[in-house]
Amino acid sequence: MRTLEEVQATLQIAKLNEEDLNPTIHCLSFGENVSSADYCLMELDDTLCKHIEAGQSLVIRGDKDERAVLCSCDKTYDLRIANTSNLLLFVPGCKTPDQLPITQDRACVVHAEIWGFCNSYWEPRKQRPKLKKLKKLLMENPYAGVPLAGQEESKENRYTMQDLLERIQASEEEIKNHLVTIHACQIDGCWCGLDFDYEMKLLSHVTQLVDSESWSFNKVPLQTSLEELAPLEPREMIEHCLNCYGRRYTDKGEVFYALHEDKVCRGLALMLLQNAVKFNLKEFQEVWQQSVPEGMSTRLEQLKGVVLVDRASSPETISLLKVEDLPEDTLERFNLLFTLREKWTEEDITTYIQDLCGEKQTTGALLTKFARSSLQNGIKVFNSRRPVAT
Amino acid sequence: MVQIVIRGSVDGCSPPQWLLVELQGEMVSRHNSGLAGNVMGDLLYTKEGVPVLIVGHHILYGKLVKLEKPFAVLRKHSGDSPDSYADDATQIPMETDHQGLTSTSYTVSALIKQKLIFKTRPKPIITNVPKKV
Numbered sequence: 001m002r003t004l005e006e007v008q009a010t011l012q013i014a015k016l017n018e019e020d021l022n023p024t025i026h027c028l029s030f031g032e033n034v035s036s037a038d039y040c041l042m043e044l045d046d047t048l049c050k051h052i053e054a055g056q057s058l059v060i061r062g063d064k065d066e067r068a069v070l071c072s073c074d075k076t077y078d079l080r081i082a083n084t085s086n087l088l089l090f091v092p093g094c095k096t097p098d099q100l101p102i103t104q105d106r107a108c109v110v111h112a113e114i115w116g117f118c119n120s121y122w123e124p125r126k127q128r129p130k131l132k133k134l135k136k137l138l139m140e141n142p143y144a145g146v147p148l149a150g151q152e153e154s155k156e157n158r159y160t161m162q163d164l165l166e167r168i169q170a171s172e173e174e175i176k177n178h179l180v181t182i183h184a185c186q187i188d189g190c191w192c193g194l195d196f197d198y199e200m201k202l203l204s205h206v207t208q209l210v211d212s213e214s215w216s217f218n219k220v221p222l223q224t225s226l227e228e229l230a231p232l233e234p235r236e237m238i239e240h241c242l243n244c245y246g247r248r249y250t251d252k253g254e255v256f257y258a259l260h261e262d263k264v265c266r267g268l269a270l271m272l273l274q275n276a277v278k279f280n281l282k283e284f285q286e287v288w289q290q291s292v293p294e295g296m297s298t299r300l301e302q303l304k305g306v307v308l309v310d311r312a313s314s315p316e317t318i319s320l321l322k323v324e325d326l327p328e329d330t331l332e333r334f335n336l337l338f339t340l341r342e343k344w345t346e347e348d349i350t351t352y353i354q355d356l357c358g359e360k361q362t363t364g365a366l367l368t369k370f371a372r373s374s375l376q377n378g379i380k381v382f383n384s385r386r387p388v389a390t
Numbered sequence: 391m392v393q394i395v396i397r398g399s400v401d402g403c404s405p406p407q408w409l410l411v412e413l414q415g416e417m418v419s420r421h422n423s424g425l426a427g428n429v430m431g432d433l434l435y436t437k438e439g440v441p442v443l444i445v446g447h448h449i450l451y452g453k454l455v456k457l458e459k460p461f462a463v464l465r466k467h468s469g470d471s472p473d474s475y476a477d478d479a480t481q482i483p484m485e486t487d488h489q490g491l492t493s494t495s496y497t498v499s500a501l502i503k504q505k506l507i508f509k510t511r512p513k514p515i516i517t518n519v520p521k522k523v
Contacts, residue, residue: 007432014449014515016434016442026433028411030425038466039499043459052462052498055402060394070396089411089430090463090502096409096454097439114430115408115499121461166391 002027004109023107024100028091031113041088041121047075048124061169070124074173077124089117126359129170131178132328135193137167138184144195146234158190182324183244185237194240200271202241205229207264207293217264217293220246222255262302265292269303273320281309281316305351308341323352330356334370338384343374349382396464396496405498408463410505411443413450433506441506447515452508461502468494 007025011018033039044052051058051072060079062068070077093112140157147153159167161175168175183199184191209228210217222242229238242248245264246257268291273279289298300309308321321340327333337344337352349371350363357363367373371382399405411433431445443450 002429002432010432010444011434014444016449020436021442022435022437022439024435028430028433030428030430032426034426038468040464040466041461041502042464044462044501045459048462049460049501052398052501053404055399055404057398058396060396061391063391066391085414087413087415088505089413090408090500091411092406092408092500094409094411094433094506096504096506097435097441100435112433114411116463122464166393 001111002109004107007109008107018107022097022100024095024110025107026091026094026110026112028089028094028112028114031115034114034116039116039118041090041118043082043121043123045124045126048072048077059165061165066169069127069130069169071169071171074171076127076129076170076174078127080123080125081120082123083120085119087117087119088121089114091115128355128358129168129174129178130328131168131170131174132324134164134168134170134175134178135182135324137164138182138191138193142193142195142198143185143187143237144198145201145237155188155190158187158192160190164191183240185240196270196274199241199244200267200274202233202237203245203264203267203271205232206238206241206245206259207268210259210293214294217259217261217295219251220257220259222248222257225257259293259296261296265296265298265302266306268292269298270306270320273307273318276319278310278317278319281318284318308348321352323355326352330366330370334384338371343376343381343383345379345381392493394494394496396498398498404501405462406500408500408502410457410461410502412505412507413443414509441508443506443508444515445512448512449515450508450512451510452506454504455507456504457502462498463500463502464496465499466494466496 007027008018011021011025048058056073059071060068061071068079070079091112091114093110095110137157137159141154161172164175165172170178179191183194185194206220206225206229209215209225210220213224213228215221220242222239225242226235226238242257245267246259248255248257250256265288269288272284272288272291285298285300292298300307305323306320308319310317310319327336333353333356337349346367349367353363353366356366367382370385372385373380373382375381431443434442434444436442439454441452441454443452
């Protein structure tokens with residue numbers, strides 16, 4: 001350990017005047033742990049920093065063949081390693097000038113240990129969570145109604161929340177929100193998807209009941225619905241359907257649901273389009289309006305992101321194209337979109353690339369990078385940058 | 391898939407704050423004895439608060455900078471490291487892989503919000519004979 005005298009001798013040789021200096025001198029030496037390599041630095045953005053200051057934890061998730069992802073309770077980050085040509089030393093006991101006593105009579109030596117050093121650090125970058133896998137897992141064994149007599153319901157390929165956290169590269173909050181979006185249900189503690197035809201069957205039961213009872217679709221009584229429909233389907237499923245397509249509220253102690261017009265109309269449209277490749281647009285719109293509950297109005301805007309309308313063909317047609325079914329990878333997505341249709345208007349294509357935008361990224365930026373624009377009949381259209389087989 | 395936990399603190403408090411010292415170049419121990427346990431140099435501040443570093447026979451002048459993005463110092467724990475925090479019920483349980491082995495985890499040892507950066511060319515200290523005390 002260096003003494004004050006040794007340090008002062010060094011200062012003299014270095015021709016530094018003690019009068020110009022703060023009397024506290026830190027003598028830095030390497031701690032025993034420096035070469036152990038069991039530590040690293042991680043850069044933090046504002047959110048992560050506050051998270052850590054509050055003492056909260058983070059989780060790194062990833063499969064052998066996936067890139068590592070960092071998750072807080074509600075956000076997902078891509079993890080990269082950044083290198084620097086400089087050396088970064090971290091010193092626990094080192095003070096900055098403002099932390100040192102202002103006045104001090106005599107010089108003194110403070111021994112500070114360099115705990116570690118490195119020339120690279122982890123760099124988290126906020127990214128959209130990878131949730132496509134979630135729906136895929138939950139549709140491995142979706143619930144499709146009470147099994148037929150003699151058959152047992154398979155419990156395989158159903159996942160608890162813990163299972164999902166171990167398989168999906170996303171934060172818990174993002175996973176929970178997505179479970180609601182995809183209408184997943186929990187049976188015996190395990191999550192599974194809802195078979196589409198079965199989901200439509202449930203929705204039809206509900207909408208037909210609303211019509212036959214002449215209820216307002218904003219005031220659907222839970223109890224009566226359960227009683228009337230219990231002979232047809234399990235009560236939990238009726239209630240699940242109401243939760244997916246309506247908003248629950250209480251009025252004078254009784255529970256009601258206000259059915260969400262857009263969600264119901266969209267659901268019924270999907271049901272109609274499910275089995276047809278293309279539908280005559282005009283015919284579709286007529287049938288669609290007739291199928292929704294009394295008082296609800298259908299509008300094509302309700303189908304943004306799930307259907308593609310072809311106004312160039314004669315007669316005009318409509319077909320199913322769900323954004324959630326498209327590839328998550330940006331390049332693959334663009335390739336597929338241009339395979340389906342050679343030229344897209346900005347409005348149409350934006351709907352199908354909106355979810356690809358990262359933090360502070362716009363669809364305009366994506367289009368500039370991945371597509372080529374041209375004018376067709378005075379309207380701006382986008383096509384692929386490279387030849388695509390249609 | 392693996393889940394590796396980066397533990398915050400045990401008691402919900404903010405981790406301690408350390409200082410970062412940034413240097414250009416590499417550090418080699420004089421006698422090739424490795425760095426651990428060896429003296430690195432002396433750090434002083436002028437009365438104006440300018441940090442000065444004397445390393446070997448070099449003198450460097452630097453400045454105190456607030457980091458645009460703070461750093462966290464993470465400490466790795468692999469295998470069956472002794473768990474001083476195993477008793478805390480509020481901790482996320484460590485994930486085990488199929489063989490039931492305790493997997494890797496990290497703790498946040500410290501936060502770094504400021505650094506002393508020495509970017510100027512080191513000046514040599516010219517001596518005839520180092521004054522021996």
